[in-house]
Amino acid sequence: MPYGILLYLFVRLLLSLNKKDEPIPEMTRPTVKAVVPDNHIQYISNGKLLNKPHLCYYVNLLNLNETSHIDCLTIEEAAENRRMLINKANNEQMLISSRDVAAAKFFLLDQCAYLTSYN
Numbered sequence: 488m489p490y491g492i493l494l495y496l497f498v499r500l501l502l503s504l505n506k507k508d509e510p511i512p513e514m515t516r517p518t519v520k521a522v523v524p525d526n527h528i529q530y531i532s533n534g535k536l537l538n539k540p541h542l543c544y545y546v547n548l549l550n551l552n553e554t555s556h557i558d559c560l561t562i563e564e565a566a567e568n569r570r571m572l573i574n575k576a577n578n579e580q581m582l583i584s585s586r587d588v589a590a591a592k593f594f595l596l597d598q599c600a601y602l603t604s605y606n
Contacts, residue, residue: 533586542598545591548583559599566592 530537530544537544549565551557569588 533584533590535587541594545594548587548591549595551595557595557599559596562592562595562599 530539530541532541532544546552546557549562549569551561551565554561554565566588569583569591570585573583573585573588
């Protein structure tokens with residue numbers, strides 16, 4: 488048996504336990520300069536430049552601002568209601584198209600599925 492190696496390791500263990508706690512030297516943090524972006528994030532939906540993030544825009548588009556509980560069913564109902572309003576007023580030039588409503592529906596349903604997958 489290699490008793491010499493065991494004795495050597497035992498002595499090293501005793502010596503390491505008898506050492507006084509040496510202070511750990513503090514590491515100096517490198518200075519970080521604040522980076523200020525020159526450009527803002529541009530949000531684009533169906534070729535239109537948005538002034539706010541997609542989630543806020545689509546929630547406003549489907550009139551879900553004052554809804555206390557948003558789930559998949561309320562998103563589908565809001566999209567269908569919005570699509571019906573667009574079909575009624577097809578004579579006038581609308582700023583919102585059915586493509587925007589479909590994009591809002593699919594985006595919000597995807598976000599809902601993503602967030603509920605954690606539960």
